[in-house]
Amino acid sequence: MTTDIKRSRIVGRGIPLHGNDIDTDRIIPARYLKAVTFEGMGEHVFEDARKQNPEHAFNQATYQSASVLVVGENFGCGSSREHAPQALMRWGIAAIVGGSFGEIFFGNCTTLGIPCLTAAIADIEWLQRAIGRDTGAAVTVDVDTQEVRCGDRVIKARIPDGSRHQLLSGTWDSTAVLLEGGDAIEATAKRLPYVSGF
């Protein structure tokens, strides 16, 4: 529902995750979808990848309080499972900066109030190096100005207008906004031949 909280700026420590095309099966394996709530999802984020790679960023003590995830291209591709952003959010991620995002994942993040901003790959790589070197460095994700700031550097970033507006106005969780459509919803349906029985 509409909330008073607005997501104009998120400031937190960064966590770099290298690689492209990281799919939602990797973020949360399907066996954890056998659940009727999202509770506890955070514990299983990247579970198999973390087991297979002790160096995985999500295993490192230094990143345990990070909230800004910095990823490569096509992050969150594949399955529509909202369990993926739920797991990231419950682990502590509040904003994501990447080269590009799987579209359903991007939409799911927006509905949870997690801004996903895209930036040039050279800037992403710089940012990943910066937060790899100085793990305590603050990263600012500014939805309003469409910038990501770290140290002295200001990175030009992008978020589609619709999602930006939703985050800035606190209407990312859209049920209340959609309910305001009122009778126009039924009126639109009635005009459709397949609803009225041709």
Next chain:
Amino acid sequence: MARTLLDKVWEAHTVRTLPSGQTQLLIGLHLVHEVTTPQAFQMLKELKLKVRMPERTFGTLDHIIPTANQARPFADPMAEEMAAQMIRNSKDFGLPLFDLDSGRQGIVHVIGPELGLSQPGMTIACGDSHTATHGAVGAIAFGIGTTQVRDVLATQCLAMARPKLRQVRVEGALSRGVYAKDVILTIIRTLGVKGGVGYAYEYAGPVIERMTMEERLTVCNMSIEGGARFGYVNPDQTTVDYLRGRPYAPQGAAFDRAREWWMGVATEPGAAFDDVKRIDGAAIEPVVTWGINPEQSVGVSQPIPSPESAPEAERPTYREALGFMGFEAGRPIKGTKIDVAFVGSCTNGRLSDLRAAAEVARKGKVAKGVRALIVPGSQQVAKAAEAEGLHEIFQQAGFQWRKAGCSMCLGMNDDKLQGREVSASSSNRNFIGRQGSPTGRTLLMSPAMVVAAAINGVVTDVREMLA
């Protein structure tokens, strides 16, 4: 100005423009299943809201369904709980459910078209990324997350930004032994797994026009694997013939009126696209994936590519894929040993897929040491296949004939890879861990190619067996 199907369907379903600039889009058909909805129903209860248009919402059980023993309660208590919740939620909210005893249960993307629920000109949403499948009948169909499922349940609408439109034309003609699966895998390899981000795909050209509806369903199914949230084929006579007589399709005089409207939503000649891409159908050969995303594939006669042959930005992903798969660049994909063969899924679990698989299964027996499963996409597919005796052909060849469900496509039931097993699979994703084992390996291919691999125990060019 000539308009596209996307123009017309989007406009017909626009309730209003939201303050965000997005469209409040009416959803004409909402399909629900047990895995991505329990939290949405719970939120609805907490908000004390009803389902806005229960008559436009249909449910089934597919992801967690066991395919060997379906007696309730299920052996897996969590699967049993999810099924029970789905049944309870359907009852509480007054929604029709195609339960196991309905004769119509199956994978949501198989039963929608099969029952005539999915029709041209509709908007269709479902909490599953393969909802793009339904675009084959000329609908705008896309996957959504659970919070959006709640939005559709509560308001029958979504807040959506309209994508750009790319026409993907498949020219020429396919050769024997090349199937719809090979076409879509070739499209994905050519345009990339993120090539479709921000786009809807309109599949067109002579190869697509000549395809049966079931072949078109296979193509549209994997749109999301190419990054496109939805893809469609314009309705034509094939569409009309497919829908005639289906239980939820209009009947009698209403069908003739429907036909007029359906044909009218097709893209008009001369309409403009944001982009057009062409694929030569004659150059497509049977395709096999060698890596960890559906773009990483080769024709069966080709070697596994080296990272050096890829654009520089792709090389790390190539190296990661080769490392995970334990494959060596330069080696032919043909001859790769397999442990498991799986025919099924929303991509390739329909009657025509089983017929193509059976045609090859007649030619031999499953190789020693290979575990081979045939999982029909729905109860109706199973019934039709059994009426033709396909199950006997499979069983005589050493395949297990299972009951309908998503099964080993994503390993949410007991059908899983074990350890490092290599699977020849007619499903849609070769992601790390996808088929239920965190270290399991998946080679995507057409159902006929899966059966050929099952018989020889290694990746095989099915054309040699069909000759």
